[in-house]
Amino acid sequence: MSIPPAIVAAARMGWHWQWIQLMNGLAPADAKGNYRRPPSQHQQARLPAEQELSNRSADQYPRLIIGRSCPWAHRTWLVLQLRNLQSSLTLHLARADHKAGRWQLDPAWLGCNSLLALYQRCGSPPSHRATVPALVDPGTMTSQSPQLLGNESAQLVEVLNLWPAAKDAPDLAPSHLQGEINGWQKLLQPAVNDGVYRCGFARNQAAYDKACNELFDTLTQVDRSLSNKGPWLCGDQLTLADVRLFPTLIRWEMVYAPLFGCSQQPLWAFPHLWHWRQRLLALPGVAKTCDSHAWREDYFGALFPLHPSNIVPAGPDLAKLVNASAPDQR
Incomplete structure (x- = not known):
């Protein structure tokens, strides 16, 4: 027996109201429905002697x-x-x-x-x-x-x-690249690192569209920069700019595309970013920090307003996914 349309419509209205209340508790938004990350409550970081x-x-x-x-x-x-x-x-x-x-x-x-x-x-x-x-x-x-x-x-x-380390430990923020590192931080933090959350936590279509367009416009800009000045964001040297971007892009297919709707284009549509991610994952010790199963468990299992069923979907093997050849786009 089918459910009468009037009951379906009432249920949708009720659920939408409840969804808004849950989202307000999870992720604050402005009057236009744009997600606004709450100010962090942090203490000034200090380095021991x-x-x-x-x-x-x-x-x-x-x-x-x-x-x-x-x-x-x-x-x-x-x-x-x-x-x-x-x-x-x-x-x-x-x-x-x-x-x-x-x-x-x-x-x-x-x-x-x-x-x-x-x-x-x-x-x-x-x-x-x-x-x-x-x-x-x-x-x-x-x-x-x-x-x-x-x-x-x-x-x-x-x-x-700056933590005491061996003499051969890399300096990820050399003084001559500090300006570029800061420039990447100002661009990537709101548009990409926080941008995926602005997509996922948007309250309406207009807010989502705005966040999504800014996100993919910025990825296009990063891809273009890598094509002209790679292999890293600041050129020949790996820096904190790369470190700050990697956690977002390595979670892309596992979490942000399927759950947050960051799906305007697949990541392989940005070939220079695709290879950049491959290079960084291949660095010693980096793969150990990547647990795609834990990512899916915590995102799909915890963000109830976005995924009420709490069913954690299966995902591809991360190493195989990242190291796959990008499709020929010609």
Whole structure:
């Protein structure tokens, strides 16, 4: 027996109203329906003294706390891997608890089994959201109070680029390229890194169309730049500009195209970006930071307003997808 059209129409109106309420809690928007990322509640990132770090035992190393699915945390993990900072910095993976809506620490650390508890242990204001990435200094024998050294990815990648490392560790922000790195940050952060969320969290067609057009116009600009001045965004040298873009593009087919509607063009339609992504994934240590299963679990499983069924779709093998030859576009 078919459902009467009037009931269907009423159900759609009711569901749309509920969807708006859920989205307002998940992702704030302006009066025109454009997603607006809330101001971050972060502390100014700080770098410990090199001599102090060298005198510590392994259990006293600062910890970089990240969540596998978070693209902002992914940036910091990439710098840790690319510069081989494991000799004085410990990685701690937090797990997304979808039901509680917070990050769990498994195993617990400093007596804390959640990131919120750790933030509070570090003396953060109760109003601050406990987000990843977070760089935490557990203290030493003479200073037992743990400290939050930073929790904003753009700052933390700069701090980690200055972190004591081997002489052959790459400098991802050389002074002569700082202007270009900053230029890429100003372009890519709103249009691409945040742009995929502006597509996914748009409240109406006009807001989505605006975000989508800006996103793909910017990808066209990046692809053109790589064709003229590659292989990296700033030319011959890998920099923080590449590190900041990679977490967004490596999640493209797994999350942002199917769930956020970033589907105006496939990524292989940008051949220079396609090869750029291949090169970066092939760098030592980078593949270890990429867990496409965790990405799908956390995005499709947690963003209820966008995917009410919570069914996590299957996805292709990430390495095979990235390393595939782009279709001939002639």
